Amino acid sequence: MKSLKIFGDGTVSGGEFDKVNVFGGGIIISKVQAIKIKIFGDAVFEGEVIADEVKIHGSVTFKKAVDIKKVKVYGDATFQEHAQIEAIKIRGNARFEDLAQIEKLDNFGECEIRNQVKCQELKNFGELNVIGKLKVETLNSTGWLETEGEIEGESITIKGGIKNMHLINAEEMTLVLYADCYCDSIGATKLTVRQKGKDNRWLNDWKEECFLNVKEIEGDQLELAYTKAEVVRGDVVTIGEGSIIERVEFKKSLNIAEDSQVYDQIKR
Amino acid sequence: MEQELISKKDLLKKMDISYGQLYRWKRKNLIPEEWFVKKSVSTGQETFFPKTEILERITKIIELKDQKSLDELADIFSDTFEEEVPELIKSHSSDHQVLMIYQNIVGKPLEGSELMDFLMAKLIQDYVLSGKITLDEGKLIYEFLELNFHHLNIPNAWLILIRYLGQSLVLGTLDKESLILSESTNCILEVNLVQELQHLRLASMN
Numbered sequence: 479m480k481s482l483k484i485f486g487d488g489t490v491s492g493g494e495f496d497k498v499n500v501f502g503g504g505i506i507i508s509k510v511q512a513i514k515i516k517i518f519g520d521a522v523f524e525g526e527v528i529a530d531e532v533k534i535h536g537s538v539t540f541k542k543a544v545d546i547k548k549v550k551v552y553g554d555a556t557f558q559e560h561a562q563i564e565a566i567k568i569r570g571n572a573r574f575e576d577l578a579q580i581e582k583l584d585n586f587g588e589c590e591i592r593n594q595v596k597c598q599e600l601k602n603f604g605e606l607n608v609i610g611k612l613k614v615e616t617l618n619s620t621g622w623l624e625t626e627g628e629i630e631g632e633s634i635t636i637k638g639g640i641k642n643m644h645l646i647n648a649e650e651m652t653l654v655l656y657a658d659c660y661c662d663s664i665g666a667t668k669l670t671v672r673q674k675g676k677d678n679r680w681l682n683d684w685k686e687e688c689f690l691n692v693k694e695i696e697g698d699q700l701e702l703a704y705t706k707a708e709v710v711r712g713d714v715v716t717i718g719e720g721s722i723i724e725r726v727e728f729k730k731s732l733n734i735a736e737d738s739q740v741y742d743q744i745k746r
Numbered sequence: 747m748e749q750e751l752i753s754k755k756d757l758l759k760k761m762d763i764s765y766g767q768l769y770r771w772k773r774k775n776l777i778p779e780e781w782f783v784k785k786s787v788s789t790g791q792e793t794f795f796p797k798t799e800i801l802e803r804i805t806k807i808i809e810l811k812d813q814k815s816l817d818e819l820a821d822i823f824s825d826t827f828e829e830e831v832p833e834l835i836k837s838h839s840s841d842h843q844v845l846m847i848y849q850n851i852v853g854k855p856l857e858g859s860e861l862m863d864f865l866m867a868k869l870i871q872d873y874v875l876s877g878k879i880t881l882d883e884g885k886l887i888y889e890f891l892e893l894n895f896h897h898l899n900i901p902n903a904w905l906i907l908i909r910y911l912g913q914s915l916v917l918g919t920l921d922k923e924s925l926i927l928s929e930s931t932n933c934i935l936e937v938n939l940v941q942e943l944q945h946l947r948l949a950s951m952n
Contacts, residue, residue: 630773647769667766694791698766708790711755713764725789727755729764746759 482512484521492525500536509542517553534570551587568604585621594627602638622657637674655688655704663694670701673720687720703735749923751783751794752801761804774816776807776823778901799941806948822951825901827861827943844871851884862895865939868946879935883907883914890916898939907935 481497482490484504492508500521509525515532527544537554544557549566556573565582566572568589578595585602594610602619611627617634624641634648639657648666653659656674671690690705700710703718710717711727721738729746752760758768771777783794803823810819847870848856856867866888874884887907891898898905898918906917906925909932919925927933 632773647773649766649770649773665765665769665772667764667770696765696769698764711765746755 482506484519492523620656653690655690658688659690661690661692664692664697665695666697666700668699669695669697671705672701672703672718689720750797751785752797754793754795757795757800757804761801761808763804763808770816771804771807775820776816777803778825780902799938802941822947823944825940827899827947841871841875843875847874847881847884850881851888861899861943862891864946865895865942866891868942869937873935879907880914883916883934886914886916890918894918895939899943901938901940903939905935905937905939906933908933 479494479496482493482495482499484490484500485502487503489505489507492506492510495510495512496514498506498510498512498515500517501519503520505522505524507524509527510523511528513530515527515529517532517534517536517538519536521536521538523538523540524542526542527540527546529544529546531548532546532550534549534551534553534555539556539558540561541558543560543562545562547564549555549563551566551568551572552570554571557575557578559576561574561576561578561580563578563580566580566584568583568585568587571588572585572590574591574593574595577593578591580595581598583589583595583597583600585604585606587604589602589604589606591606591608591610591612594613595608596613598615600614600617600619602617602621602623604621606619606621606623608625608627612625612629614629614631615633617629617631617636619636619640620638622639623636626643628644629642629646630648631651632649634646634651636652636659637654637656640653640659640661642661644662646661646664646666648664648669650668651664651666651670653669653671654674655671673687687704690702692705692707694709694711695702695705695707696711698713700712700714701716701718702710702721702723704720705717706722707724709725709727710723713729715726715728715732717723717726717732717734717738717740719735719737721735723738723740725742725744726732726740727744727746732743732745734740754768758764768777772779772782777800781795781800783796784791785794807819810822814822844867845856848867851870852866856863869887870884873879874881879887887905890905897903897920900920902922903918903920904922906919908915908917908927910930914934917925922936
């Protein structure tokens, strides 16, 4: 099959290719179906893109929907419409302006999702910013995660920082505080919040204790430490050290560490 | 028309379920997002639910949760029904009386290629046959649905039959709370079409 190479500046129509390579500045004005696409310069895809593998070293804008198996972003990538991707690794910048459906997302750089994202497995080591809703099976974040909409997940592990303006709804959630975290509310079957461990000593010295600031926590088994909350409702509740909780409503049991403060406690 | 609400706390107590279960069901789309209504109360903010709908839904979930997976349950409670038509054809009511009345109202026998046909048959079975509404009112509803079914086939929409000064009138509203009726209006029937369709789907599975 044929391949497409653009070295200087070129505007071409799309089609079916084995390989598409853009070294200079390329505008591809219609649908592209390719096995491999590599962008070293600047590229704009004005039609749909269907591909097995896309590597972006330069900068690229996808103006229509994409359906790609594997994406690696070392430079900049902007997806202006729906993105369906099996696996994406982001070491540079990626920006999704519409819905994104991704099986496996690894973010080492910066990733911004202006709409919603649905993801099976999400690992975030960099900075991830979601304006809409984030729906995942498993989420592991050691970087910074910011969402305006809800986060839904079966297993959520955060060893870093998080800021969530809405609700985190998880089956099982572990939050290890490496930075001050903010959440509006958390609902979980099992929730554990603890201070960063001793294993990372230099980070420990670098910053003092961090806190989780949250309005409302609801769940079955709650183990909280360094948590400042307005209200905590749960079945089995443990309030560990460093916490200040205005009101705890519990069903089965409540344990409060000595140096924590709970102003109001009610057994339901 | 105001909807009766139940607080999350009361709901958990009444149905004997935990926060974890409620959040899990929300995550799996067994409980629609629109049902979670945040309201200010003296102790801050609390979440409320439309009472009849949520109690019915949770009763059903608890009843079915041991037989079906959560994903299967999500399909049962989903708001789109187009794929179900073939299933319904196999299992729809073959009650002789219903079919007779259906033919009388619609003017042709129940063949059932459209979702609405089965819905109409169900409304006849539940409300005309039981005497809650008259045959003529059934006709009014059919005429109304024929034109407006596609508008009302969404979760919060209701079909309402009122009697005022001896006249029957069918109304549709996309949001029940924003409908204000005078006190002398006699509200005979309030039907949420999506719920009715869900009942149909459940019945077709058994």
